[in-house]
Amino acid sequence: MTEEILVNVTPRETRVAVVENGMLQELHIERGWSRGVVGNIYKGKVQRVMPGMQAAFVEIGLDRAAFLHANDIQRAQPVRDDGAADAFPVPAPVPLITELLREGQDIVVQVVKDPIGSKGARLTTQISIPSRYLVLLPQSRVVGVSARIEDEGERARLKGLVTELAIPVGSPGYIVRTNAEGQPAEALAEDVAYLGRAWALVERQVRDAAVGSCVYEDLSLPMRAVRDLMRRDVEKVKVDSRETCERLRAFAAQYMPALGPAEAGLAEKIEHYGGARPVFDLYGVEDEIKRALEKEVPLKSGGYLVIDQTEAMTTVDVNTGSFLGQRNLEETVYRTNLEAAQAVARQLRLRNLGGIIIIDFIDMHDAEHRRQVLRTLEKSLARDHAKTTVYDFSPLGLVEMTRKRTVESLERQLCEPCHECGGRGMLKTAETVTYEIFREITRAVRQFEAARLLVIASPKVVARITDEESATVVELEEFLGKSIRFQADTQYLQEQFDVVLL
Template identity: 35%
Template sequence: MQSLVSSTQTAVIKGNKLVELLIEDNIHKKTKSNIYRGIVKNIKPGIEAAFVDIGFEKMAYLPIKSSDNIKNGMEVLVQINKEGVGTKAPKLTQEISLSGRYLVLIPSNDRITISNKILEEKERFRLKKIVKSFNKEKLGIIIRTEAVNCDIDKLKEDFDLLIKRHQEILKQFKLGIGPKLLYRELDLDTKYIKDNINEDIDKIVINDKTKYDEIKSILSNINKDYIQKLVLEENKDVFDLYKVSKEIEKALSKKVWLKSGGYLIIEKTEALTVIDVNTGKFTGSLSREETMYKTNLEACEEIARQLKIRDIGGIIIVDFIDLHKKKYKENLIKKLEEALKSDKRKSEVLGITRLGLVEIARRREKDSIDS
């Protein structure tokens, strides 16, 4: 992780390979999950929307139903659940959610849900039972994947912290008038570390002392042993030091080579992203159909990686090398779906079009890395 004048850049490396790249503008910080006191300025019943002043240049967009008691001039407690992208306004919600390391608090509902990634029924039952024991007011809670094997003390501590944060937000909402930022979510890099730190992470390298101290404080609250993973390389270009810059350059070029000698061509338009798969130098000793099939399978892993690294959202069209065997086509879709499962952002493979193109929809949350 390195701080530059205009941005903070974080690279996640696994086996000397770039798997994720986070870039946050230090001038225009991310706003997703921030909570505001907003003023309703314009209600549009026809499109079931209200436009709300939260202190931005552009009005934010709040979906509403006819049953919602919302009027012009009204103060509302809102949270950004989708950043403004390009000409689109930020999208708001009145269902406030506050995320801790193990739990997410949603005070406006009363459901206890649990991460789909926690598969063991015994553990799911244990966690729900613990959370119910201290959730006396029956508030909405999501039990996160990180909660696996947590004891009651850790979960209760996380819950109490979220309750305290919510109470402070409500208090701030009542103080003063006009649009106001009530709660700012952690920086992208800090939140990533807080949410993903575990025994498998070997090292966290930072080149900024202020950020180092901030991360150190967060890690001390999670597990003091994790502080040993922190390395400060003050004022150094850690991306060059750890050969990350070359990886980024390679990963973000229009042409991306596959190990086999095949390659991808990635092109973005305003409406969608097109990925073309080619056999390139890959000939091998296999038949032509087998060669094309093997290249396509290898491309699936790289496509999933590229969508994460570049933070590409919206509609993605993949032009795989044409296959004739039905079994190969079915396996290809399964492989692509499997590769996309490691992505925390919701992605869906929509199937093969009549022209043989594969369509993917990936939730768009902010501008992609190249912008």
């Protein structure tokens, strides 16, 4: 599998695309005026404690107060007789929020979820700072290893190295990231030193900063992309800004050295793209972005997906479409569902859809077919950086799954609700609006005195009234004893109208 990372930089927007085998898999966007705050650490103040919700609102300097639940508040770890923290403490009951926080209290918090829609940011006091190979846990003493590193020997080696580097009493805890697999002790030691300096800076900032100040800000999008997305199997990172390219090469040279003389460092894979054709156009990324904003996703077989994102969940419906198959109905359905499982995994990652996701595969009677479709979905999700959990087919034949959501979906980053339908996706027909106007005319005449009436509405509605409903208008004028005039205004949307008494 060939994988490339494309970085497109403009003065107010930066976009990073992950392309695998020529197909866009992920898109990350950062705009100067709306940069995400996930990972940032703030010195905040408790604004309001809500015992009924076991939570509190904390002022951290954003437009809306942020949300902190009792489960996300760091508490003291059990300590054994030998002075070490228990690596697997027995979960203690969560204390009441009123025992943990009080209104007006200063508190150091980290954002774990950006403000989404009408909801404020989600916070935690369980601080973590990531580097290339490790995640620092300043308030913990546990050393853990990513579950994605499956080789037991490698897990033991990495845990032993990091534990040895963190020998001093009272040293913080660490999580060993997937990227650390195969890395030498020197690379891990550099990360430990870097994280130590970063945390010391945060502690100084906390002492000196005012409430509502950001005391630690995560790296910019291009830097995060190199840190989190760039693996040894990435062939190239193409950057269309020479200045950004040089910064990324310097960053990679410092934090991602070569494993040995025979291997090139990751910095050498970062190259400046100076072609006349935009880099996203060259790889077809712009066209893929347009398609990722549509509800329907065509499948190569002739089937298609229909993806609907709502406030509560995302639903994916699988249809055979024009795919007729060659054997029988069950085989046709099975082949369509297998293709759909791979397409769903890619679309979730590309559109950055999170939360609860319901997939309505086409009904299959064969239990083995259902197992294979589920296995294909899980395998296709394996390269997804976001945490996913997939459940078995429900009695109704639906697959329920969750995908961790930390930022807005692609659609909500790039689009806004339709100004005409308000995001419903549907408009009242001209006929419906016509009858609403007739009812409003009757209501207005009964309430107020007027010699005549003027109705202002959209051209389509007025055209329908004066054409198809002209006889109804005459009858209404005779019944009310009033003259009614209709005026078309292009500024009016289809559902808008005004009845003016003259």
